Amino acid sequence: MIASVTGIGWVTAAGTGCGRDHDRFVMADGQLPELTGKMVFGKRNPRFGRMDQYSRLGVAAIAFALRDAGLEEWTVKRHIGIIVSTVYGCLHTDMDYFETVMPHEEGAMPSPHLFAYTLPSCFLGEAAIRFGLTGESFAVNDPSPRGLAGLRMSLDSIACGEMDKMLCGVCDANCPPIFAGTEGNNFRPLPAAGVTGALFFMIEKDPETNLPPYGELDLNDKGDILFNKTETGSLESLVHGCLMLDA
Amino acid sequence: MGLPNPVSLVQICCLKMAFLKRQGVSLIEGFTESPPLNRYNFIMHEQRDMKNEPRPSVWITDAVTVTALGNTLWESWQGIVAGQTAIRPVRRFSVDSCNARVAACIEGLEPSGEHSMIHALTERLLTSIGPVPSDALLITATTKSGIDNLERLHQGVSADDQDILLTSIADTVSQKLGLTGKGINISAACASSAIAVARGAGQIASGMAEAVLICCLDIVTEFVFSGFSCLRAMSPEPCRPFDRDRDGLSLGEGAAALLLMSKERACREGRECLGTVMGWGAANDATHLTAPARDGCGLIQAISQAVKKAGLKAEDIATISAHGTGTIYNDMMELTAFREVFGNRKIPVYSIKGAIGHTLGAAGGIEVAVGLKTLSEQIAPPSVGLAHPEGWASGRVSPEPADISGEFLLTTNSGFGGINAAIILGRAI
Numbered sequence: 195m196i197a198s199v200t201g202i203g204w205v206t207a208a209g210t211g212c213g214r215d216h217d218r219f220v221m222a223d224g225q226l227p228e229l230t231g232k233m234v235f236g237k238r239n240p241r242f243g244r245m246d247q248y249s250r251l252g253v254a255a256i257a258f259a260l261r262d263a264g265l266e267e268w269t270v271k272r273h274i275g276i277i278v279s280t281v282y283g284c285l286h287t288d289m290d291y292f293e294t295v296m297p298h299e300e301g302a303m304p305s306p307h308l309f310a311y312t313l314p315s316c317f318l319g320e321a322a323i324r325f326g327l328t329g330e331s332f333a334v335n336d337p338s339p340r341g342l343a344g345l346r347m348s349l350d351s352i353a354c355g356e357m358d359k360m361l362c363g364v365c366d367a368n369c370p371p372i373f374a375g376t377e378g379n380n381f382r383p384l385p386a387a388g389v390t391g392a393l394f395f396m397i398e399k400d401p402e403t404n405l406p407p408y409g410e411l412d413l414n415d416k417g418d419i420l421f422n423k424t425e426t427g428s429l430e431s432l433v434h435g436c437l438m439l440d441a
Numbered sequence: 442m443g444l445p446n447p448v449s450l451v452q453i454c455c456l457k458m459a460f461l462k463r464q465g466v467s468l469i470e471g472f473t474e475s476p477p478l479n480r481y482n483f484i485m486h487e488q489r490d491m492k493n494e495p496r497p498s499v500w501i502t503d504a505v506t507v508t509a510l511g512n513t514l515w516e517s518w519q520g521i522v523a524g525q526t527a528i529r530p531v532r533r534f535s536v537d538s539c540n541a542r543v544a545a546c547i548e549g550l551e552p553s554g555e556h557s558m559i560h561a562l563t564e565r566l567l568t569s570i571g572p573v574p575s576d577a578l579l580i581t582a583t584t585k586s587g588i589d590n591l592e593r594l595h596q597g598v599s600a601d602d603q604d605i606l607l608t609s610i611a612d613t614v615s616q617k618l619g620l621t622g623k624g625i626n627i628s629a630a631c632a633s634s635a636i637a638v639a640r641g642a643g644q645i646a647s648g649m650a651e652a653v654l655i656c657c658l659d660i661v662t663e664f665v666f667s668g669f670s671c672l673r674a675m676s677p678e679p680c681r682p683f684d685r686d687r688d689g690l691s692l693g694e695g696a697a698a699l700l701l702m703s704k705e706r707a708c709r710e711g712r713e714c715l716g717t718v719m720g721w722g723a724a725n726d727a728t729h730l731t732a733p734a735r736d737g738c739g740l741i742q743a744i745s746q747a748v749k750k751a752g753l754k755a756e757d758i759a760t761i762s763a764h765g766t767g768t769i770y771n772d773m774m775e776l777t778a779f780r781e782v783f784g785n786r787k788i789p790v791y792s793i794k795g796a797i798g799h800t801l802g803a804a805g806g807i808e809v810a811v812g813l814k815t816l817s818e819q820i821a822p823p824s825v826g827l828a829h830p831e832g833w834a835s836g837r838v839s840p841e842p843a844d845i846s847g848e849f850l851l852t853t854n855s856g857f858g859g860i861n862a863a864i865i866l867g868r869a870i
Contacts, residue, residue: 271727283607283628288588288664292595295667303538309668310731310857313584314607314628319858322727328742330723331860332629332636335607343625347640354647356746373602382603 196353197360198407199421199436201265201396203258205229205251206389212262213408219433226367226391229254241320244307246287249317252278252365255392256321259361263396264403268326274359275329275351276318278394279336279344281387282366283314289370317365329357340428341388342419345395349411349419352399359402363394364429393429408436499642499719501866502712503700504810505569507562508797509545509693513569517807518814521796521822522842528679528691528798534663541675544661545693545798557587557604558660563613566658566696573700574710577652579624580641581610582634584802586626589662614656628802630856631764632723633657634697635805635864639721641701642864651706657806658696665801666692672731680767680799681826682792683776683834690766693798697806716813717867719849720753722746726859732770737778739861740853744782747851747863755782758865759847760821762808764854765792765838766799767826771855776833789845790837795825805854809864812850816868821845 202213207224210233211217226247231239234254242250256276260266265274291308310316318331330351336343341364348360366387373384401407409422418425421435505513509527510520520527527545536542550565552558587604594600603609611624627637634657641653659665669675669692676689702712724746726739733739748755761783763775779790793811800807815821820842827840848868855861 273724281606281608285605288591288605291668292591292664295663296595304667304671306668306671306673309671312664312668313630313857315630315860316730316858319725319727319730319860322725322859323729326727328725328727328739330636331725331858332627332633332723335611335626335628337608337612337623350643350647350649354643356643382601384602384606 195410195412196349197397197411200398200401200407201259201263203255204393205254206391212258214262246311248284248367251392252317253321255394259394259396264405271326271328273329274327275357276331276361277344277347278333279341279364280314287311358399364389365392498704499645500702500707500714501716502702502707503571506697506807506810507565508695509547524823526796526825539670541677546661555601557590559587562696570698573618574652577654578650579654580637581626582637582657582802588664629860632854632856632860632862633802635854635862642718645703651703653701655699657803659801659803661692661694682765682767683772683838684827685829685831687767691798693800695800695803697810714869716869719867720747720751720865723862733774737774740778743861743863747865751865758849758851760845761790762812762852763792780833789821789843791821791824808852812852812866
């Protein structure tokens with residue numbers, strides 16, 4: 195066994211949730227919820243409100259995963275890393291930012307605020323600040339629809355003794371319509387993301403709290419990710435395994 | 442001090458890697474479509490038992506670069522050591538509304554048809570690389586890939602929208618080199634390629650791969666230039682890293698490809714060792730989205746991890762290739778961190794960004810390649826633009842090349858989102 199799954203948090207078109215709250219996990223197509231600080235933290239959070247949509251998705255799912263693991267509150271920074279898999283990253287924000295570079299109004303200036311969110315890894319910095327996380331943090335752009343790259347790399351970090359605790363998952367907003375092949379333009383549709391929304395897992399080598407873990411993660415002799423000794427082919431199926439849902 | 446790699450352990454690890462190679466082992470999805478892995482658990486548990494012991498050697502067997510100073514590593518190295526700068530007025534797009542008007546752009550780099558300029562850069566980069574094994578795992582590092590195509594689409598110009606995705610470079614490189622795996626891209630702001638190198642080295646050190654190709658690329662675009670301009674992060678004049686009068690960075694574009702190999706595989710194929718990746722570390726300072734922690738806590742942590750992983754002490758490091766962007770806060774943070782780790786020692790420190798600009802996601806990869814030359818030639822390059830060293834930089838950072846004497850080089854990068862990364866290179870033996 196390399197690590198235990200101790201927390202799960204998500205934001206999908208069907209809603210938001212934490213594993214231990216018995217929230218219903220459904221991967222659904224459709225519009226993602228408009229997240230507010232109050233929805234995520236129980237009170238107004240102006241900083242959260244100023245983030246772009248991609249960052250709000252990711253930070254919310256990380257908050258839910260940490261809460262689910264009993265690790266949301268902190269006083270001293272923790273050596274917890276974050277790896278997120280994403281296909282589109284901050285593409286929406288890129289487009290919004292470039293609108294400000296090519297303004298329709300005379301005298302308008304590019305937005306420094308938006309520019310600060312034009313990297314797919316920036317929201318990891320937001321999460322690190324909010325939750326005091328000092329481990330490695332980066333985004334991996336993986337074309338695979340299964341979204342497992344971040345989880346595999348996190349298991350790698352733990353197995354090699356570089357990290358003991360990792361947050362890992364996926365974050366992707368809906369494909370911008372102009373790139374979805376639905377607007378009658380000449381664009382080639384971008385590849386579909388495996389998960390629309392955000393889904394994060396807290397995985398720990400040695401669970402810190404007394405909360406019972408969901409189960410154990412390992413890798414078999416073929417390199418497949420095993421959850422409780424059963425192969426898991428996607429992050430969605432891993433949630434089902436953790437919550438003992440029918441796939 | 443010699444390399445801490447007892448032969449017996451290397452031989453054991455090489456045997457294991459040879460076994461893994463036959464099984465097509467990879468931990469990272471997308472790296473391989475080859476036959477599945479075998480006996481992975483056995484290896485992983487052994488690794489944990491071995492983690493306090495010396496690791497297998499990670500050799501760098503090929504290193505190529507394209508920068509605004511030249512299309513080869515040798516050309517760039519000569520220009521850097523000669524104190525040249527490629528930072529010049531930008532002509533690629535209008536900079537009339539920007540607070541800076543200079544950058545280090547590569548001469549003649551143009552988009553071709555609907556392709557982004559990143560394709561032209563990739564083409565130039567791969568022209569000079571030697572043979573790459575088809576089973577090499579591919580990790581690319583870029584911050585914005587072909588974002589110039591978003592600009593063109595926005596202007597109503599026909600362009601390939603796929604180039605905007607950060608995975609596009611991996612697809613392109615994989616196809617051009619005929620690799621069996623598709624590869625992935627790592628995005629960690631200006632630490633992207635340092636983290637890619639760390640991940641690649643980790644794959645080899647843990648026996649999960651025998652060969653890893655790291656490709657790092659970024660281009661100067663209106664998108665990025667306007668962004669750094671509106672953040673007031675750029676200097677109106679060519680940047681002056683570690684100068685007390687520095688006032689911002691200068692953007693640059695460039696690329697690097699590094700072929701990492703296990704010692705066993707490299708020896709088997711008769712490859713030259715240009716240097717070794719000895720240690721690595723990465724940490725977030727968890728302080729601010731676009732500014733570094735003033736106490737350098739994240740960088741200190743990353744350096745400490747790298748030194749420990751290399752099995753070295755701080756005094757073993759012969760020279761430091763700093764991130765050295767020329768912004769007030771980055772350079773101050775780095776000097777604070779270096780002072781904390783290296784104390785009063787007069788260790789040579791340099792930044793090459795005054796010569797080739799800040800190449801963002803490619804910076805770490807180019808700096809590793811230049812670091813190999815630094816170690817082999819035993820010369821710390823000059824920090825172009827330096828006139829009056831800031832504080833601790835005095836006596837350590839120089840506008841002239843400096844002789845060094847030692848086997849190990851530390852290279853560091855830091856970026857948006859609070860990320861810091863450190864790599865330790867060993868001189869080829």
